[in-house]
Amino acid sequence: MSLNAESTAFRSALEVIRAVEPRVADAIGAELADQRESLKLIASENYASPATLLAMGNWFSDKYAEGTIGRRFYAGCQNVDTVEALAAEHAKELFGAAHAYVQPHSGIDANLVAFWAILADRVESPALKKAQVRQVNDLTEADWFALRRELGNQRMLGMSLDAGGHLTHGFRPNISGKMFDQRSYGTDPATGLVDYDKVAEAAREFKPLILVAGYSAYPRKVNFRIMREIADSVGATFMVDMAHFAGLVAGKVFTGDFDPVPHAHIVTTTTHKSLRGPRGGMVLCGPELADQVDRGCPMVLGGPLPHVMAAKAVALAEARRPDFAGYAQRIVDNAQALAEGLLRRGAKLVTGGTDNHLVLIDVSGYGLTGRQAEQALLDSGIVTNRNAVPQDPNGAWYTSGIRIGTPALTTRGLGASEMDTTAELMHTVLSQTTPGANADGTPSKAKYVLDPALAETVSKQASDLLAGFPLYPSVDLG
């Protein structure tokens, strides 16, 4: 039997790797096997296409290309220019953006590029103007001191971590919380929803330079038109981090007031979550911020990864195909089916449901911490991650929540009926897990008690469920 192109490509790659370090080849094969067998509900993960994966394993990995197209610090970048331009072109077309910068290595890097671009654009700093890469050698010691003074204490208002915001939106232990004088807006304690009047009030009081919207663990839509009005009312630059829901924007599930691109001054994203591309980041903006954004490397970023930019171009081309819209809608349909299945069985959900790709279960309803629930589910073949809930009494380490998302299972082809089965499996595990105790008898926030036979039964049911939806059906490693 002749193998298809994808099987041949991956088999050949593993054979070549195995000849040098067989343990790496084995680990790659084992990773595929593990991914095939687990019920992956991590909201920020997905399965990139074989074409996207294969675009990363090649000679572009060897090339340095600091700077950007037309302004490189290295010679011989003509082919990197081709893939960087293709990725940017696809991104602009897909999102209707004037400018796209496709070099960031991650969402955090994309946010840093955006912060620096905004500072450079907004802060009246002669020292900063001089510090732009082309003049950096002209800076005196006095300029450096002035630069720190002029940039210090700029203000940022973002969503708090426990309400669903991201570390880089000013959380103290993150560099963003040290770069900026930061204040957070939360969600309404009764509904769990963003209270725009409260955001407006905080903005009026605090007068931030940057208003940030976007989230990692908020299960609802955000009205970006209203957020932009709030930003405008206090003269703030409006930045949206759409890392989690970029696929829903690309697939036109989030349109109008819920599409950040027409409303924000600058939008950042990852490329690997609901967008289903390679691990990486991206910045979209209008012409007024484009030049500063393009200075991301070497201002903020290490050298670009041309092999990943090639993969971004492939994945963005895939997202421009008509069938991506159907995929994006199915992500949301599945999340809603999963939420309904959990609610029907008595689970407590933050905001009572979802409008997007993720669901946040408040597992205090089962008498568990997030950490206990996460591990019990993992023992049962269900991969999730623990996450704080608003005003979480257990903090960001133990937490009281489990965040689940549907981009990955939707890629595998699971639908509403399988989401109901998934809800049943999760509820079975969570309702039969009890908190454990420390050696001295005090209650533990990490230990738990779950009958191993039950965990095994659920694992088997999860793997039976997945058997009907093979992952990478075109890839046979033999």
Ligand code: DSN
């Ligand atoms: N790690 C990503 C997530 O899981 O949401 C965000 O950085």
